[in-house]
Amino acid sequence: MVVKRGEHKVQGGKLIRVLLEEDRGRVARIRITGDFFLHPEEAIFEVERALEGAELAEGPLLERIKEVYRSAGAFSIGAGPEDFVKAILGAKAWSPVRSGPP
Amino acid sequence: MGELWRLIGIDSHDAYTNMAIDEAILRTRAAGKVPNTIRFYRWRPSAVSIGFFQSIEEEVDVESCAELGVDIVRRLTGGGAVYHDSDGELTYSLVVDAENPKVPTDFLDSYRVLCDGIVRGLRRLGLDARFHPVNDVIAGGRKISGNAQTRRFGAVLQHGTVLLRSDLSKMFRVLRVSDEKLRDKMISAAQERVTTIEKELGRAVGFEEVSGALRRGFEEALGIELEEGALSDEERSLAMELREKYSSREWIYMR
Numbered sequence: 001m002v003v004k005r006g007e008h009k010v011q012g013g014k015l016i017r018v019l020l021e022e023d024r025g026r027v028a029r030i031r032i033t034g035d036f037f038l039h040p041e042e043a044i045f046e047v048e049r050a051l052e053g054a055e056l057a058e059g060p061l062l063e064r065i066k067e068v069y070r071s072a073g074a075f076s077i078g079a080g081p082e083d084f085v086k087a088i089l090g091a092k093a094w095s096p097v098r099s100g101p102p
Numbered sequence: 103m104g105e106l107w108r109l110i111g112i113d114s115h116d117a118y119t120n121m122a123i124d125e126a127i128l129r130t131r132a133a134g135k136v137p138n139t140i141r142f143y144r145w146r147p148s149a150v151s152i153g154f155f156q157s158i159e160e161e162v163d164v165e166s167c168a169e170l171g172v173d174i175v176r177r178l179t180g181g182g183a184v185y186h187d188s189d190g191e192l193t194y195s196l197v198v199d200a201e202n203p204k205v206p207t208d209f210l211d212s213y214r215v216l217c218d219g220i221v222r223g224l225r226r227l228g229l230d231a232r233f234h235p236v237n238d239v240i241a242g243g244r245k246i247s248g249n250a251q252t253r254r255f256g257a258v259l260q261h262g263t264v265l266l267r268s269d270l271s272k273m274f275r276v277l278r279v280s281d282e283k284l285r286d287k288m289i290s291a292a293q294e295r296v297t298t299i300e301k302e303l304g305r306a307v308g309f310e311e312v313s314g315a316l317r318r319g320f321e322e323a324l325g326i327e328l329e330e331g332a333l334s335d336e337e338r339s340l341a342m343e344l345r346e347k348y349s350s351r352e353w354i355y356m357r
Contacts, residue, residue, distance in 0.1 A: 017160060033157040033357050035182035037237075039209065039253060041154045077180075077209060077236055 001028060006091025010036075014078035020091040027051045027061075030088070036079035043074040047084070056092045061085045104321070105204075109328035111142035112192070112313050117149035117175035122344035124195045124261055125178055126337045131197045132255035136334055138198040140219075140320055142313040145186040145193070149173035150276050153181040153250070157357045166275045176354050177261075179250035181237070184263060185273040190298070192312055194220075195261035196320070204324055205258055213237045213249060215323070216260050220247050223319025224264075227312065229302045237262075244297035264316065265298040266307055 006018040014036045021028040030051050038044055050064045065081040068074065115123065120143055130136045148170075152161050154177055161183040167174055172185075186193060196216055198205055206212045213236055220239045224231035224246065234240040239247035239262075249262030270289050279285050299307050317328055333341070347353050 017157065031157075031357060032155070033160060034155055035153050035180070036155060037180035037209075037250070038155065041178070041180065041252065044155055075209065 004091045004094040006087045008087035010079050010083050016087040018087040018091040027054045037077040039075050043072040104325040104327050107138040107326045108331040114144040114146040117173040118345045118349035121348045122341040125344050126341035127197045128257050128259040130337045132257035141195045143193050146188050147171050148188045149186045151175050151177050152183045172276050179252045181250040190267045192264045198258050200256050218323035219320030222322050223316035226315040241302050246297050267298045267300045
């Protein structure tokens with residue numbers, strides 16, 4: 001298990017930060033933070049849950065986030081699903097901040 | 103004569119109480135028990151509020167806050183970290199039922215409509231204020247007001263700040279900067295980007311003068327009449343309950 005951090009600055013100023021626990025190319029756990037707006041706000045927890053187990057690749061990540069947006073009727077301002085994916089892939093490419101037993 | 107709304111404030115509370123009162127009004131309005139409301143308030147002591155999705159450790163210098171006696175609270179609304187100076191910043195909150203035809207369903211449109219109260223209020227004071235999408239008001243091209251909105255339970259809550267004067271060095275002590283070496287640079291960059299009513303007018307202004315102008319601004323922008331009122335007993339006791347949440351570690355350090 002490796003913990004990584006990623007950041008993505010959206011055009012227009014919003015900053016998305018990701019704390020990613022990666023397990024063999026997949027998301028083990030993830031936390032997405034930043035100064036964006038997402039309605040309803042609680043959808044962020046669903047997004048994070050839905051990403052658990054996802055392969056760390058653009059297609060699968062985007063699909064899972066968009067599925068939550070659809071089911072929760074979510075709407076975001078300042079950052080969209082594509083931006084979250086960029087931040088996550090940024091984290092994937094980051095050097096680890098902490099390593100631990102699997 | 104326009105629709106009658108309730109006006110509350112200016113009152114001053116700590117950060118947890120301020121956020122609890124906003125949510126109490128939102129919930130009670132959603133239940134149809136109180137009128138649409140605009141509240142003006144200050145933060146005593148000064149405080150940092152962070153957006154719903156932000157992480158405390160990423161945004162706030164917790165040690166400096168403790169040293170300076172600055173409270174830290176997480177908002178119900180998204181957006182960025184804000185330093186609310188006791189003596190330099192006035193906050194408003196606006197609560198309206200979600201079905202009200204005055205408020206567009208579209209978030210982006212509704213920011214424009216609700217922020218128009220701030221724009222008109224600042225213009226009354228003599229500032230060259232305008233709306234800057236998505237959720238800012240600028241004066242002389244620089245940011246003077248930031249705003250954030252949530253919709254829950256069937257009502258809309260928008261709250262936002264208006265800067266009377268600023269203490270940028272204190273602001274950058276309590277908010278995290280990505281790199282210590284950049285602190286001075288960030289202060290001067292913020293000076294370029296942010297302005298205050300006093301800077302724009304070149305004179306001192308008081309809180310009552312500003313809230314009075316904003317009150318008229320909202321009345322004009324929304325076609326409403328504001329009548330001075332107070333929190334209901336139910337709102338008060340709900341706010342007391344909600345204060346527990348806002349001051350809890352679980353809520354503040356949720357992310």
